[in-house]
Amino acid sequence: MHLSKLEIFGFKSFANKTGLSFSRGITGIVGPNGCGKTNIVDAIRWCLGEQKSSTLRSDKMENVIFNGTRNKKPMGMAEVSITFLNDDGKLPSEYSEITITRRIFRSGESEYLLNKNICRLKDITNLFMDTGMGTNAYSVIELKMIETILSSKAEERRRMFEEAAGVNKYKLRRRLALKKLDEVKLDLTRVNDIVSEVEKNVRSLERQAKKADKYNQVQSVLREKELDLAEREYSLYVINKNEEEEKIKDYTQRKEQVDIDIRIIENELIVYRSQINQVDGELRQKRNEISLHTEKLHTAQRNVSVSEERLKSLESNLERFTKELEELHFQIEASEDSIFDNQNKLDEIISDIQKSESGITTNDDTIQQRRNEVEEKRKSLKEFNDEALKIDKEISSKQNLLDNDQKSLTKADENVNRLNQRIQKITNDIAKTVGYLEELSNEKNDAESRFEESENIYSEKLKEKERLEKLLSELKNKELDEKSMLNALKDKIDFLQTLITNLEGVSKGSKVLIENSGWTEKEKTLFADVGNTDEKYRFALEAALKTVLNNLLIENFEELQNATAYLKNNDLGKASFYLLNGSDNGNKSFLEKLNSYSIKRKAKKIEKEESFLEWTFALVKTEDKWEPYFRKVLSNTAVVKSLEAAIELSHKYPGYNFTTLEGDIVQSSGIVEAGSSPKLDETLFGRKQLLENLKNDFPKFHANLEKIKEEISSTEEQISSIDLKTISEQGKLILNDITNLEKQISQFEFEKKKASEEIDKAQQQIQEYAKESNNLRDEINNFMSHIDKLKEQKHNFDYKIVDYEVELKNFETEFNNLVETHNQKKLELERLRGQLQNTKNIIHRAEENKSNILSTIEKRQNDITETSSEIELIKESTEDTRLELDELNYEKQKLVEQENQIDAKLKAIKEEAAKFETELSKFRSERQEVSDFIHGADVKLNEIKFRLENLIEHIKEEYSTDLEFKEFEDKDSFDFKERRNEVHGLKEQIKNLGPINLLAYSEYEEERERMEFLQGQRNDLTNSEKDLIRTINEINETAQKLFSETFQEIKANFQKIFRTLFDPGDEADLIIEEGIDPLEAKIEIIAKPKGKRPTSIELLSGGEKTLTATALLFAIYLVKPSPFCILDEVDAPLDDANVDRFTKLIKEFSVQTQFIIVTHNKRTMESSQNMYGVTMQEEGISKLAGVHFDEEVSQN
Known part of the structure; x- marks a missing residue:
């Protein structure tokens, strides 16, 4: 088994996806300081599950993500994958190749994958437990760990021994067993509490069952006596009910007779009311007639007033028409005088026109002769003008050519100026572009600052969210406390209310x-x-x-x-x-x-x-x-x-x-x-007031609870308002802005270069336009010389033309004076003709005015006649209306007398009807008295029925039986009060028993069974506690045995390897603290190389410490070798001689253990079978070059 492949992407300085392949044997990783060699070691450690950011040389875990450089934007994720070749099945998995992947995002989220399947950190830890690998094992050794392993407080040293002994799984099992034991003890405590409470409940239910039995006995006697009392009361209520019903029947008959009398009187009243309505109708009709006559009387009076006003208006018009007629006669005389005067004037104007026409005919011949002479002079002048015009045309042609050359010259100068302005503008644009570049560079720096600020905000928001979540948890606990207090207060109120109601104490x-x-x-x-x-x-x-x-x-x-x-x-x-x-x-x-x-x-x-x-x-x-x-x-x-x-x-x-x-x-x-x-x-004292105080306090507690709920709601809203994802997305947007700014900077650099090229081109064009301007200036000088000669010829012709024009002007002046005199005579003739027409028009208008006045006179005479006729008619109509007024007044007086007679008749009928109304009122009062008595009897009957129904319902509800009417022999001597007191006494006995739980016996049985079950559970927990204690002892014994045996083996190996690395006579030893548990005891390292006798191992030199630690490491490997070992600059303190010993030992162990060594030492490099060189060609980004022996293999 060995580590076959490592893939890094976005981790620390490895911005680009980087892959490293490892074979068996020794692989060296070399490179200058700061190039990122140790980042490879950190990547392996991090992928294996390291949780301490300080171990990875970072403040927080998110900082392992590539943070960007000047030319490369930051990344949002880091990912490392390690592939193991599990050919010997050392790892507990059925796969021959196992790949572990770890990812982390800037939002703080992370995930683990095992062969590309999502898994837990616990799964990774369990996979490597007791294999010599993992974050806490001895598979990764750094230089700083040498001091840690050899220090007097070395926990790292203990973990190495425990890993070699394989006791970690036993320690884990012991920890789990101890946790389980704590849980069992806690459960046992809880069960004991519950059993104690249940036993208390069982005793309470037993007392309640006895009380329920006593209750049943008293209840039986109470039933017998209360039923007898109820039957007697029922029979009494039935008798009283029958008596009241008889009374109601008698008075109902009397009420019916009164109702008959009332109906007879009401019928009589109907007749009288009919007569009253009829006479009242006649009275209303008569009053309507009076009203109509009154209206007619008022209408006639209004007509007389209107006629008198109309008469006054007509008489005024008649007077006005007469005056107007007199004025029209004066106007007609004035028109006849005007016609006569203008007719005489017309004759004089006709005589003047005839004289003017005779003088105009004589002047026409003289004007024609003078016109011919003027035309001759104009013809001669035209010839001179044509010759001068010809010269002007030639001057104009030459001038046009001159103007064209001057325009071309001006255009060439303008082009030069335009190009100079263009050059100036481009120069200014270049300056602006440089300014833009500076601004964009500043914006980019600002964006990078904002990105850093966004990262800080994310961290702050994360802390704020954690703070709010903690506050929310505290508020919810406070809410539970308040609810408990509120419930306790409510229980106390209910309890006090019960005490007061039941008069307890x-x-x-x-x-x-x-x-x-x-x-x-x-x-x-x-x-x-x-x-x-x-x-x-x-x-x-x-x-x-x-x-x-x-x-x-x-x-x-x-x-x-x-x-x-x-x-x-x-x-x-x-x-x-x-x-x-x-x-x-x-x-x-x-x-x-x-x-x-x-x-x-x-x-x-x-x-x-x-x-x-x-x-x-x-x-x-x-x-x-x-x-x-x-x-x-x-x-x-x-x-x-x-x-x-x-x-x-x-x-x-x-x-x-x-x-x-x-x-x-x-x-x-x-x-x-x-x-x-x-x-x-x-x-007893103040119990009621205490209850009131508690009731008053209840809303305050309730308000406090509501306030806490509002705070919880507000805090939840604040938590939901903190959107870490959005802040992370904003960071990504800022990164996009940085990329866009970089593109804009490139674009402006391109435009700057293009502008410089355009300036060179413009300067070349300026030179061409300067050459063209020189040629144009020569042509302009030639044209100006020729134009000057032509202007001189034109000047001579101009003198001749001036002389002819003066002569022509004299002739034209004489001719014009003659024409002007002739025209004045024509104008005079036209004026006389206009005056003739005006006079004719005046005569015509005077005749039309005379005709209009005559027509108006005729119309006014007709108006006077019509107005006089209308005045006579109105006087006659007014007299008739006054007669009608007298007649209407007489008729109205008669109608008023008839109204008074009808009104007296109506009053007499109403008086008769009032007598019957009085009689009717008496009968109704009698009927009301009878009705009130019936109502009182009915109320009493309803009360009896109500009590009867309540009694029946009470007995039905209490005893599920019906009551029957009975005749009791002792009904006269029976003492109801005594029986009620007996019933009351029995009820008091029941009441004094207090609350009765009729289900007490069944509840007692159920609770007793529950108690027996819980007692069995308690016994099971007690047995489980004993079993766990026994298991923990067995685990301790096994782990102690394994640890002690392994320790002795490592000790022997350590002494052997130490002498190999130093001298055969040197001393080395491992001592474990005696008298305490070996799993907890301190382990001391004794090392005395080269005859030294140091009081402490910390006094050894750096090289000696390294060799001592190496001896310990390989002593462990002889007992339980790790499949691979990573050494990070461990050889730095060693001199050449010790390096040779170090590398020789590594070569021996490389047969069974794969070594990956980060080093600067050339001798260590020589021992490597494979080598990776780490460089930083681009600032802030690590890159690899791998070689196998001396032959270059790849460039990643």
Whole structure:
């Protein structure tokens, strides 16, 4: 068997998936410091189940995951797999090849796999137990472990011996057996407690069964007497019921006769009501007629008013129309005058037009002659202008070519400027890109910081979650405590309520008087119920008031006589009373005053005593009306610190009582009552108030419980709000951001390079445009010279044109003056023609206005005629309406008289009807009296029926039988009261028995069987305890024997190998502490190389310690070899000579044990058959190169 393959991925510095293959023999792992060699050893140790992060050189287990470098992002998981070739079956598995895998995630979750199947750490540990492998075995040895193995407190050394002896499985079995023994002892304790409780229950149920038997006997007598009483009461109720039913029948007949009389009167009233309705209808009709006439009268009055207003309006219009007609006659005269004046003006305008037309015809010939001369001059001027225009065109052509060259030159200059600006812009962009690169680099650094912060937050949140979970556990425990307290309080309330309801602790006589009302109807109160005190003083007050607590409070002597008579007559024993209003004579009052003075003097002395606490009457909480009675009862009783003090003070102050807080009391008579404090059910004083206090406390406890539940809910919400998975995912997102930033940085670097190339290209284009600009400037100079010559020719022509233009202008001025004069005459002619047309229009408008006025005059004359006619009609209509008003007033007066007659008739009929209403009221009153009597009899009958039904139901419920009517011979002499008292007495006997458990006998049998079963279980546990103790002793004996035998073998081998590594005469020994268990004893190593006599092995040199530890290790291998051994820089302290001895020994043992050596020593390297070189070409990432002898094999 050997370790054949190791695969590492994401563990510490191994970011990339890395594989190492191991063959039998010696494999060396070499490399410079800090390259990650020891990380391979840590990976093997971690995969085998190492749980201590400090052993792996880490603060916490999650830190073994690759944490990233400047160029590579962190990983979220680490995984290590080890493959063993199990060809000799040394590992307890049916597989010939076994692969163990361990993974861990940044969230803290981890998992183990065995041949790619999920398993537990326990499965891995059990697989390697007592094989020499595993995290605590001697298969992995580091340099620092040399000191640990050889130190005086070396637990590592003991574990190596135990692994070699194979006693780990026995120690595990012993540990499990001891744990099981503890559990058995705990179970046995619990069973003993339960058995004790069950035995107590069995005894209790046995008492309850006897009480149930007594109950059955009394219940039988009670049944006989109560059934006889019930049958007698039933028969009496039946007789009373029949009597009441007869009474109801008689009065019902009387009620029916009254109902007939009522119906007769009601029929008469119906007739009268019909007449009243009829006459009332006539009255309403007549009033409606009056209302209609009144409305007509008001309408006629309104019409007269309207007609008068209309008449006034028409007369006003008539006056206005007359004035308007006079105004129109004046307007028509004005229009006729205007027409006459404008007709004369028209004749004058026609004469002026004829003269103007004659002058215009003469000027037309002169204007034509002048026009011809102007045209000749214009033609000559045009020829000169055409020649000048030709020169202008040539100048323009040359100027266009010049402009084009200048534009090209300008464009070339603009291109140069544009390229320069482009270069400047690109230069600025490069500067910005450099800035962006710096920003991205800063962002990347920030992202890496955030990732580290995310890791810290994850750790903090994990701690916070653990803290909250701990708090939640504490709150839930607190909730259980509060629930227990609440339940205990509720039980105490229920218990007190039961005590109060059942009058527990109250004397028999007082109890009887409280439960029965035969002696008084007033409320019955005990002295114990009118006061209270603090819990601290309850027992003291209970002792002080013990003689009066059962006293019934009686107001006067008459009530006292009634109570005592009731007790005597019913043979119910005696009771104690407190007479509140007792009368005293004057002499007694005087003596009391003298006595009071003496008492006060003694009281002041008692108050000065050191052991004095308080007077009992001062501790009572009660209403003001009860305070004098408590003061009277307790005036000579004080509370002191102890019973000893009470006895001492009672001797010192005779006539006083002294009580303690525990309820002990020394009375003035010398009687001492002392012992344990009374229980809750034995106390009477303030019991009711105590119950009220507890009920008041109950909501507070309940509120506390609800508050704790809210805190639990809040804490659970806080726990659920801590999402470790999300924080882990956020870490992954930050890693993605870092990757994206790296991509952006690469992109900007590319853009920077591209921009530099673009600048070079632009500068080349600038040179080409400069060459083109020089050529264009030469062409521009040539064009400008030619244009100057053409402009000179053009200048000469311009002078000639100016001369011709002046001459032409003179001719045109003369011609224009002539034309202007001619045009003015034409304008005058047109003005006269317009004036002629305006005059004609004025005459036409005057004639139209005259026609309109004549039409208006005609219309106003018609309006005057119509208005006059309407005025006459309105005057006639108004007169008719006034006549109608007089007639309506007369008719209304007649209708009012008829209304009064009908109203008098209606009143007479109502008076007759009222007489019948009075008679009807009398009959109804009689019927109500009969109905009330029937109702009273019916209520009494229902009460009898109710009692009858209750009696039947009670007997049916209590005794499951029906009652029958019977005639009793002794019904007249039978004493119901006596029988009820007998029944009550029997019920009291049952009640005094207390709660009865009728199932007690069956429960007793069940509980007894349970007790026998539990006793059997207890016997089984006792036997199991003995068996476990015997097994532990056997395990100890076997393990001690194996350990001792193995120790002796290792000791002999150690001495032999030590002399091989040092000199044959050197001394070495292993000594185990004597007198104690070998499994717990200390193991001491003695090493004296080269004649040295060190007082302690720790005084040896580093090399000597290494060889000594090596000798011990191989001494163990001779007894129980490990399939493989990993040595991490163990040879570092050795010189060359010792290295040779070391390597020689390793070669000898490599036949049966596979060695993997991490080393810097060249001699050790030479002894290796295979070798792996660990490098760190990329910062922070380990890489392997493997060789077999001198031949390179692989590059991972």
